Amino acid sequence: MPEVLVAECPECGAEIEVTDVIEGEIIECPDCGVELEVRSLNPFVLELAPQEEEDWGE
Amino acid sequence: MPEVLVAECPECGAEIEVTDVIEGEIIECPDCGVELEVRSLNPFVLELAPQEEEDWGE
Amino acid sequence: MIVVKIGGSEGINLDLIADDIAALAKGGQQMVVVHGGSAETNRVAEALGHPPRFVTSVSGYTSRYTDRKTLEIFEMVYCGKVNKGLVERLQRRGVNAVGLSGLDGRIFEGPRKAVIKVIQNGRRMVLRDDYTGKVERVNVDLLRLLLDNGYLPLLTPPAASYDGEAINVDGDRAAAAVAKALGAEQLIILSNVPGLLRNFPDESSLIPHIPRGQVESAMDFAKDRMKKKVMGAAEALDAGVRRVVFADGRVEHPIQKALAGQGTVIE
Amino acid sequence: MIVVKIGGSEGINLDLIADDIAALAKGGQQMVVVHGGSAETNRVAEALGHPPRFVTSVSGYTSRYTDRKTLEIFEMVYCGKVNKGLVERLQRRGVNAVGLSGLDGRIFEGPRKAVIKVIQNGRRMVLRDDYTGKVERVNVDLLRLLLDNGYLPLLTPPAASYDGEAINVDGDRAAAAVAKALGAEQLIILSNVPGLLRNFPDESSLIPHIPRGQVESAMDFAKDRMKKKVMGAAEALDAGVRRVVFADGRVEHPIQKALAGQGTVIE
Numbered sequence: 001m002p003e004v005l006v007a008e009c010p011e012c013g014a015e016i017e018v019t020d021v022i023e024g025e026i027i028e029c030p031d032c033g034v035e036l037e038v039r040s041l042n043p044f045v046l047e048l049a050p051q052e053e054e055d056w057g058e
Numbered sequence: 059m060p061e062v063l064v065a066e067c068p069e070c071g072a073e074i075e076v077t078d079v080i081e082g083e084i085i086e087c088p089d090c091g092v093e094l095e096v097r098s099l100n101p102f103v104l105e106l107a108p109q110e111e112e113d114w115g116e
Numbered sequence: 117m118i119v120v121k122i123g124g125s126e127g128i129n130l131d132l133i134a135d136d137i138a139a140l141a142k143g144g145q146q147m148v149v150v151h152g153g154s155a156e157t158n159r160v161a162e163a164l165g166h167p168p169r170f171v172t173s174v175s176g177y178t179s180r181y182t183d184r185k186t187l188e189i190f191e192m193v194y195c196g197k198v199n200k201g202l203v204e205r206l207q208r209r210g211v212n213a214v215g216l217s218g219l220d221g222r223i224f225e226g227p228r229k230a231v232i233k234v235i236q237n238g239r240r241m242v243l244r245d246d247y248t249g250k251v252e253r254v255n256v257d258l259l260r261l262l263l264d265n266g267y268l269p270l271l272t273p274p275a276a277s278y279d280g281e282a283i284n285v286d287g288d289r290a291a292a293a294v295a296k297a298l299g300a301e302q303l304i305i306l307s308n309v310p311g312l313l314r315n316f317p318d319e320s321s322l323i324p325h326i327p328r329g330q331v332e333s334a335m336d337f338a339k340d341r342m343k344k345k346v347m348g349a350a351e352a353l354d355a356g357v358r359r360v361v362f363a364d365g366r367v368e369h370p371i372q373k374a375l376a377g378q379g380t381v382i383e
Numbered sequence: 384m385i386v387v388k389i390g391g392s393e394g395i396n397l398d399l400i401a402d403d404i405a406a407l408a409k410g411g412q413q414m415v416v417v418h419g420g421s422a423e424t425n426r427v428a429e430a431l432g433h434p435p436r437f438v439t440s441v442s443g444y445t446s447r448y449t450d451r452k453t454l455e456i457f458e459m460v461y462c463g464k465v466n467k468g469l470v471e472r473l474q475r476r477g478v479n480a481v482g483l484s485g486l487d488g489r490i491f492e493g494p495r496k497a498v499i500k501v502i503q504n505g506r507r508m509v510l511r512d513d514y515t516g517k518v519e520r521v522n523v524d525l526l527r528l529l530l531d532n533g534y535l536p537l538l539t540p541p542a543a544s545y546d547g548e549a550i551n552v553d554g555d556r557a558a559a560a561v562a563k564a565l566g567a568e569q570l571i572i573l574s575n576v577p578g579l580l581r582n583f584p585d586e587s588s589l590i591p592h593i594p595r596g597q598v599e600s601a602m603d604f605a606k607d608r609m610k611k612k613v614m615g616a617a618e619a620l621d622a623g624v625r626r627v628v629f630a631d632g633r634v635e636h637p638i639q640k641a642l643a644g645q646g647t648v649i650e
Binding site: 265 | 427430431432455458459460461462463464466467468470471473474475476477479480481482483484486487488489524525528532534541543546547548549
Binding site: 080082083084095107108 | 511
């Protein structure tokens, strides 16, 4: 059984369970759909993903 | 017995025998003392070594 | 005034290009040259045990993930080996070239993208230590100062962020920015293909001409890296550059042929 | 006007030097900086599998055997990594630095030694493919053009031969040539020792002062690489530079301390 990581969505408070994620990865809250960034795995910390400036294709 | 290389001194015509030399090495003619450069080993070619410009220590 | 962009991909013949620049410069043609160095950078990065990593932005553009170590390798190749190799070729042909990066005198200046979102191995990621950005301002005064005193500016990324940090920017769009800033008549982009190809890599599918209005549609043909080149061209044309030509950097007199319309002409 | 030479050896603190340059430049001090990069070049050459080879000239000077491959690595480190790393540090501190090699605009120009005689592994050898030479002319017009327009020139080898080839030249003597050409009052040479040491590497054996006339005798103390530095100093003084200071490049405010006479002062 892969390790299940659990944290609260900083936007809507819903409980989020994930397995296969790495640091810096972007996931969406299954409840409110907001974009979250995996800031660290141990402890498992989720934060609102930063707004991306318009994409320049640089 | 290391291989003996033989050539004529381009300056004084003396026969020069050498063993342990490599390409680009400078040797002196045992007869007239002029500086010679080993231009190639096979065939064994000796030429007058170029005059060095004043040494700049660069 | 013309601006010439020399691509960094394999197969481009720097000696033939240098011959052509020398011929044109001696003929009185005012010119600024911008060059890349991506292929060489990949080789050196591998050799130094820091293989290049490319990331694809959410809207599908690929760019080099430029962390601090990569930036140094990037500078070694772009500003060291390639830039000075070209300066030497031009000096030996009697052209008084001056090689500069965008950092020098802030010739290329623009915002650094502090955070970018990319797709990496199928995962959507936030990248923070990526030294990448874009060119918003060109130091035209310094370029004019050099041009008016008989020097040929030979420019290369990186650029300077507004805080003065080195940032990796796309060479083609930097060249377009230079063409705009100097009010150049033509922007010539040399690469290792004859021009824009309808179906890459079939060189017979060259698109000879694209009216300015249809540039956006040309984007569909453009393969990944070519997309950025076409974006650069569109920007240059919008800013008053009369003509952009994508031409072959592997042949003799590549610039003169491009000026004569050989390749993909956009106007 | 002062000329500052930043050595390329280990231990030199580029951030402290950049702080000091920024403080002086903002105080109105006109300056040209020349830098080296030997330690870093050795590291990169090893990593790229082309380890550095040093040759000793018949009269006992060591220099880097600079074949074509070495020249490219030399350019990658001097003109790429080190030069742009310093330009970035200065730009971030609000100094509008412009990084240039001696090839650019032929800022450093001089003869290439086509043939040199050296001692290699005990054998006296003729070396033909050595891209080495010395600086005989400095493009003062270009330096003045930049200085008068608010830019700080940050210079590095290689130089240009009269045929426009890239040639490896000694950074210290290039700095001396710049000091002479610009009529600078002082030449500050920063390295990883407090100055000229009577018995290297004992840092307490610092020689605080050497009158111009006794410089030749100072050569006896000078260790191998230091010999060239002292030769450069002597040349600068002969050409009217009022004062040369060998100072420590590892401390805070290294240039201001040197200007205040800390290190080995020769005048």
